Amino acid sequence: MNKLTHVFSSGAIASVGLIVAYISFTQQPSEAFLFPRLISTVFVILALWTFGKAVLGRSRTGDGVSKEALLRMAPGLIVTIIYVFWAAKAVGFYTASTVAFFILLTLYDPAPHDQAKSWIKRAIITAGFLAVMYCLFALLLKVYTPREIFF
Amino acid sequence: MEFIYYFGEVFTPISFGLLLIGTIGGLILGATPGLSPTMAVALLIPFTFHLEAAQGLILLGAAYTSTVAGGAVSAILLKIPGAPANIATTLDGHTMAQKGRGAEALQLSFLASLVGGVFGVFLLIFLSPLLSKAALAFGPSELFWIAILGVTIIGSLDSNSVVKGLLSGCIGMWLATIGFDDIMGAQRFIFHSSLGGGINIIAALIGLFAIPQVISMFAKGRVEVDAEVIQIEKHSIFDAIRELTRRTRALSIGTAVGSIIGLIPGVGGQIAGLVAYDQSKKFSKESHKFGTGHSEGIIAAESANNAMVGPSLVPLLTLSIPGSPTAAVLLGGLLIHGIFPGSDLFDNNPDVAWTFIDSMLIGQILMCIFGLYIASFAARVSRVPQSVMAAVVLGLALFGSYSVQHSIGDVYVMATLGIGMYFLERFGFSAAPLVLGLILGPIAEANFIQGSMIANATDGRLAYFFTGNLNLLLVAIVILSIGYSAWMEISSRSDTKNEGTTS
Numbered sequence: 001m002n003k004l005t006h007v008f009s010s011g012a013i014a015s016v017g018l019i020v021a022y023i024s025f026t027q028q029p030s031e032a033f034l035f036p037r038l039i040s041t042v043f044v045i046l047a048l049w050t051f052g053k054a055v056l057g058r059s060r061t062g063d064g065v066s067k068e069a070l071l072r073m074a075p076g077l078i079v080t081i082i083y084v085f086w087a088a089k090a091v092g093f094y095t096a097s098t099v100a101f102f103i104l105l106t107l108y109d110p111a112p113h114d115q116a117k118s119w120i121k122r123a124i125i126t127a128g129f130l131a132v133m134y135c136l137f138a139l140l141l142k143v144y145t146p147r148e149i150f151f
Numbered sequence: 152m153e154f155i156y157y158f159g160e161v162f163t164p165i166s167f168g169l170l171l172i173g174t175i176g177g178l179i180l181g182a183t184p185g186l187s188p189t190m191a192v193a194l195l196i197p198f199t200f201h202l203e204a205a206q207g208l209i210l211l212g213a214a215y216t217s218t219v220a221g222g223a224v225s226a227i228l229l230k231i232p233g234a235p236a237n238i239a240t241t242l243d244g245h246t247m248a249q250k251g252r253g254a255e256a257l258q259l260s261f262l263a264s265l266v267g268g269v270f271g272v273f274l275l276i277f278l279s280p281l282l283s284k285a286a287l288a289f290g291p292s293e294l295f296w297i298a299i300l301g302v303t304i305i306g307s308l309d310s311n312s313v314v315k316g317l318l319s320g321c322i323g324m325w326l327a328t329i330g331f332d333d334i335m336g337a338q339r340f341i342f343h344s345s346l347g348g349g350i351n352i353i354a355a356l357i358g359l360f361a362i363p364q365v366i367s368m369f370a371k372g373r374v375e376v377d378a379e380v381i382q383i384e385k386h387s388i389f390d391a392i393r394e395l396t397r398r399t400r401a402l403s404i405g406t407a408v409g410s411i412i413g414l415i416p417g418v419g420g421q422i423a424g425l426v427a428y429d430q431s432k433k434f435s436k437e438s439h440k441f442g443t444g445h446s447e448g449i450i451a452a453e454s455a456n457n458a459m460v461g462p463s464l465v466p467l468l469t470l471s472i473p474g475s476p477t478a479a480v481l482l483g484g485l486l487i488h489g490i491f492p493g494s495d496l497f498d499n500n501p502d503v504a505w506t507f508i509d510s511m512l513i514g515q516i517l518m519c520i521f522g523l524y525i526a527s528f529a530a531r532v533s534r535v536p537q538s539v540m541a542a543v544v545l546g547l548a549l550f551g552s553y554s555v556q557h558s559i560g561d562v563y564v565m566a567t568l569g570i571g572m573y574f575l576e577r578f579g580f581s582a583a584p585l586v587l588g589l590i591l592g593p594i595a596e597a598n599f600i601q602g603s604m605i606a607n608a609t610d611g612r613l614a615y616f617f618t619g620n621l622n623l624l625l626v627a628i629v630i631l632s633i634g635y636s637a638w639m640e641i642s643s644r645s646d647t648k649n650e651g652t653t654s
Contacts, residue, residue, distance in 0.1 A: 005578070009574065009575075009578045020340070027339075028337075032334070032339060033337075035328060035595070036340075039592075042317075042321050043325060046317055047318060050318060061578075061579030062576075062577055062579030064578060072371070073370040075369075076369030077366060077570070080570075084563070088559070100545070101542045101546060104541060104545070108536075109373065109539075110538075125539060133547075133550060142201075143553070145550070145553060
């Protein structure tokens with residue numbers, strides 16, 4: 001399992017390296033790709049070396065990601081991806097941040113979920129977070145964020 | 152002695168206020184396990200946009216100094232190092248606290264940090280102008296090799312695997328080429344419209360340092376912080392000062408080790424603290440007491456990790472080469488204000504450079520004073536659940552990266568790099584060389600192109616880049632650093648193998 005994940009990750013990096021090298025050596029004007037050609041050559045050599053070691057089972061650094069850790073992080077990662085790549089722009093930064101914050105708190109808070117007290121605590125923390133972010137970015141730094149559907 | 156003229160700038164109401172905010176905030180952030188000094192400084196950068204360059208740097212410098220020292224609070228009171236730099240502090244610090252000497256341990260830690268930190272900043276003050284004058288003689292070929300040296304040293308020394316460290320550096324340098332080429336205006340590797348303007352360095356720094364920490368917290372699941380905060384008893388500060396003066400050997404070793412390690416690009420505070428602890432133990436008459444709550448252990452470790460802060464900025468301010476990941480983030484803070492560190496920084500922007508350095512000196516004193524007072528509060532803050540911490544950091548990362556250019560594309564870049572970096576780290580890659588590659592890539596490319604143009608008109612590229620004493624010296628250092636790290640890696644592997652065979 002560990003070997004497989006090392007092979008997969010180093011293979012992905014080697015593929016990126018090969019694509020970068022291919023583009024660097026074929027795109028025009030060639031003068032603009034002089035430095036990328038130099039970098040990508042070293043990139044490919046090192047990436048293939050790493051891939052080769054992974055295939056031979058000699059990859060010694062890095063523990064990889066265990067199935068348990070992957071399962072624990074998956075809900076948070078999914079919320080993060082939806083929040084960053086879609087919700088922030090589609091429903092507005094503050095609304096999306098509030099919802100994402102509350103969901104993440106609920107998902108990872110060790111406090112019991114069957115008590116009203118812990119839910120109220122989470123709601124208060126979320127409201128506090130929203131207030132601080134609004135004061136910092138909207139009032140202090142005057143950052144205009146996408147508001148879209150809500151504020 | 153030019154630095155003396157700029158002390159007044161540090162004491163203007165805004166500058167001093169920022170210094171206080173940076174110091175107190177840094178102490179609290181530093182005490183919080185999981186929030187590294189680098190990430191804290193990266194998340195603070197968006198707050199410096201509206202400030203003048205010197206003021207922004209005062210805030211970032213104060214946060215850098217005090218997060219390193221603040222990490223000792225949770226190391227001593229919770230046995231959880233606030234940052235990797237404080238690992239050695241837990242060995243004796245927490246044992247002292249368990250024995251009811253928590254206040255003494257904290258006082259010794261902040262006093263030792265003050266001595267080490269002040270010495271380190273004085274090194275920065277005296278070495279920077281000397282090195283920057285020497286750097287005036289550098290041409291494009293030397294500057295190219297210096298940029299490569301920065302990436303290879305940090306790539307080979309900061310990673311457990313030399314090949315993966317160098318590969319991270321290469322990935323960073325490639326990422327730096329994304330966007331429009333400066334000379335021909337050609338599009339390079341623009342796979343998505345978000346990449347049209349290239350990769351914004353601040354968004355990238357936030358993503359690379361903050362998001363992996365957030366995902367790591369997710370990966371731990373629903374964890375309760377069950378470490379108990381040890382109560383602090385009253386202890387006379389004068390007794391702590393007397394104890395410190397009795398332990399000059401540990402203090403000197405810690406300060407010297409930290410300063411030397413700080414000057415070597417890529418070697419961080421974690422190593423400084425552990426090496427200083429080890430050396431102090433070797434030279435101590437009471438070496439048997441180390442690990443049992445001995446004051447020398449704390450003094451050596453804390454003086455070392457703060458002594459490395461100043462010297463780690465020497466290569467940054469004089470050669471544009473960050474000596475540590477946090478220095479790389481500070482470089483990002485300089486670049487957003489249009490200030491390019493290098494040989495002429497002290498001639499073109501002496502007010503910015505010296506005010507920043509002076510503020511670090513004052514910041515060390517403030518860090519010591521406030522550290523002693525807010526340690527107990529900081530330790531309580533450090534028990535904030537990981538779920539809250541992860542959600543707060545994620546929110547700050549999103550808003551911070553967006554506020555750089557008011558671009559949602561930067562947010563996508565931040566998140567993509569951050570998620571990618573988490574998985575790369577799990578497979579033995581390191582963020583530090585990647586960041587260095589990203590920052591030094593444009594410097595290396597600009598000098599490579601300039602050098603190539605000169606070379607085409609003279610003796611050719613090979614002769615231009617591989618002749619001359621300085622070029623050869625730099626190439627030799629690049630090869631030696633890689634060779635040394637590879638040798639260390641192989642020998643540590645064979646040691647592990649031998650241990651396995653013996654057991």
